[in-house]
Amino acid sequence: MAEVTEVSESLFQAEVMESTLPVLVDFYAQWCGPCKAMGPALADLAQEYDGQVRIVKLDIDAAPAIAEAHGIASVPTFVLIRGGEVAARFSGAQTRSKIAAILDNVVEQRA
Template identity: 40%
Template structure:
C-alpha cells in the first residue's frame, strides 16, 4: 500500500493550498491592494524554520481562504520589499489589512499557536 494512494491528497494535507509567491513587482497589487486581509511570509531557501512553517501556512490558507489570503515572498530574491517592510529576520509574517501592517510575527509557530495569534484577523468583522 502506498502512503499517498489518494491522488487528490498532497503532502500539504487535504486542506492544504499551495501559497502564491509574490515579488517586489507584484507586492503592491497582490498584498496592499487586496480586499481580504493578507498574511505575508518572508522566507528564504536556507531557512530551516521557514521549511517547518510552510505546511502550517498552506493548511491555514486552505482552511481560511474565504477570510485570509496567505502569500510568501522570498526575502533574498526580493530585497526591495524586505527593506521597505523593515523585515530583519526570517521567517517573519506580516498581516496586512487595507494596505497597512496590522500584525507582525517573527519565528515559526505551531498551527494552533498561529491561529490563536491570528484570531482577531480571522474573526468576522
C-alpha cells in the same frame, strides 16, 4: 482550494497592499530551515481560511527592497496586512495554533 502562493516584488503592491482580503505575508529565504518547516502549517491554514485571509510568501533574497521596506531583520517573519496597513507582525517559527489565533482575530474584526 486555496494555496500559499509566491508573490513577486513586482506584484507585491497589487497582491498584498491593495488586497480586499487580509494577507499574511511569510517573509522567508530558500536557505532557512525554520522557514521550510513552516510550510505544512501555512498550507493547512491557507485552506482553512480560504476566502477570509490570503497567505503568501515572499523570498527576501529575490525581493530585498520589499524586505527592507518592511524592516525584515530575520526569517521567517510574518506580517499581516489589512487594508494596506500592518495589522500584526511576528518573527520566528510559530505553532499552527498561534498563527490561527492571530488569523481568527483578524477575521472577527472584519465581520
